[in-house]
Amino acid sequence: MTPQESVTVTDVTITLLPAAPLHVFEIWSNPAAVAKRFKAATGFELPATGTSGGSDALRLIRFEPTVWLVEGDISALGDVLADDGALTAIGGGTVRIRLSGAGWRTLLMEGGVFNAEDPAFSAGCSAATIIDHVNVRLHVVSEDVCDAYVPLSFSADLLHFWKEAALSLFEGVAS
Secondary structure, three states: OOOHHHOOOOOOEEEEOOOOOEEEEEEOOOHHHHHHHHHHHHOOOOOOOOEEEEOOOEEEEEEEOOEEEEEEOOOOHHHHHOOOEEEEEOHHHEEEEEEEOOOHHHHHHOOEOOOOOOOOOOOOEEEEEEEOOEEEEEEEEEOOEEEEEEEHHHHHHHHHHHHHHHHHHOOOOOO
């Protein structure tokens, strides 16, 4: 962890985002063929590992070698996968939490094993990690915003952990 004195922290806001349709897009076979069909159907390439890509209507966030989290209009994706993968709804089992403000990186370092303070972890980047013993998927939206995707069963505990950590890290800041 970067020493506190080398990080300028002004605040962090923790926001539980509204429920949204989320899906997992997983390729089992013929990845080159799926990628070609995907680009033809969507107009953009499948994002590389650790990145996201898309449009206002469809965003894919890649956390694993052959797995993407999908937000938005999935209507074309079933045909893209054909028999080479699966599209699975996970929205009911996943909570989206937005961390915003200059202190989101410092907050993620509490109880985490991923270096969220690395400047290379920037807008459009994604990571799968563990924070306070919870599997968390991170997506950097902008310099001051990171969205966390957390299993519903652990979300209340992780929210509590982050709020308590924010109170101790940032004088009186938590929401």
